[in-house]
Amino acid sequence: DQQVKQNSPSLSVQEGRISILNCDYTNSMFDYFLWYKKYPAEGPTFLISISSIKDKNEDGRFTVFLNKSAKHLSLHIVPSQPGDSAVYFCAAWGTGRRALTFGSGTRLQVQP
Amino acid sequence: DGGITQSPKYLFRKEGQNVTLSCEQNLNHDAMYWYRQDPGQGLRLIYYSQIVNDFQKGDIAEGYSVSREKKESFPLTVTSAQKNPTAFYLCASRHSGQVFSSYNEQFFGPGTRLTVL
Numbered sequence: 524d525q526q527v528k529q530n531s532p533s534l535s536v537q538e539g540r541i542s543i544l545n546c547d548y549t550n551s552m553f554d555y556f557l558w559y560k561k562y563p564a565e566g567p568t569f570l571i572s573i574s575s576i577k578d579k580n581e582d583g584r585f586t587v588f589l590n591k592s593a594k595h596l597s598l599h600i601v602p603s604q605p606g607d608s609a610v611y612f613c614a615a616w617g618t619g620r621r622a623l624t625f626g627s628g629t630r631l632q633v634q635p
Numbered sequence: 636d637g638g639i640t641q642s643p644k645y646l647f648r649k650e651g652q653n654v655t656l657s658c659e660q661n662l663n664h665d666a667m668y669w670y671r672q673d674p675g676q677g678l679r680l681i682y683y684s685q686i687v688n689d690f691q692k693g694d695i696a697e698g699y700s701v702s703r704e705k706k707e708s709f710p711l712t713v714t715s716a717q718k719n720p721t722a723f724y725l726c727a728s729r730h731s732g733q734v735f736s737s738y739n740e741q742f743f744g745p746g747t748r749l750t751v752l
Contacts, residue, residue, distance in 0.1 A: 525677075532675065555739050566639075566725055566743030567678075612677060616739060622668050622693065623741055625677035 526550045527615050529626035537634050542600040544629050546613030549594065553615040557623065558587060558598050561610045571598070603633045637662045639744035641726050646749045648720070656711045656747045658726035665731040667709035668741060669701065672723045684709055685731060713749060721751045
């Protein structure tokens with residue numbers, strides 16, 4: 524049973540426009556969420572995170588929004604750049620902090 | 636220059652052979668993790684270790700084994716019992732002390748692509 528879901532396997536946007544990547548979770552015990560960016564044949568790199576006590580966190584072009592009642596978070600990238608083309612994973616920590624639980628990823632393609 | 640190293644980058648194995656993937660970190664992290672990634676799937680947890688000489692099974696531990704004799708090292712052995720071992724394997728580590736600002740972040744190595752011939 525997937526506890527973290529990224530229902531869009533791919534997304535294509537034009538350079539300069541907004542990219543919105545979505546993530547849903549089912550475990551109400553998750554209390555911290557992270558977004559990772561991954562290029563092919565490389566390890567994921569941390570992008571941005573948000574605690575469950577907040578509903579928004581910004582870092583430059585990247586903003587993460589959390590809607591706890593809907594168990595939904597989203598990553599906004601504005602403006603999108605060709606270098607943002609990668610696979611983005613949503614991940615979550617739950618009680619016990621065993622290890623991060625990852626979604627299946629969304630491949631973002633930013634067209635020049 | 637601190638980080639996580641995984642070797643080799645690419646590994647080929649014949650069916651029926653065991654193979655060990657290396658993971659070393661010099662970040663002084665207590666916790667270490669092994670994940671596997673398959674096409675179209677997220678990262679699935681194989682094993683994790685919170686402290687030296689202790690490790691726990693993750694979600695897909697069957698056919699794998701690990702050891703944690705040193706804080707810096709967490710090797711993963713893919714045994715012949717693993718039915719579908721061809722995958723991209725990722726090692727990660729994390730500070731386990733909450734005083735660190737990076738407490739919630741897992742840092743990843745570059746990965747090893749294992750192909751069974």
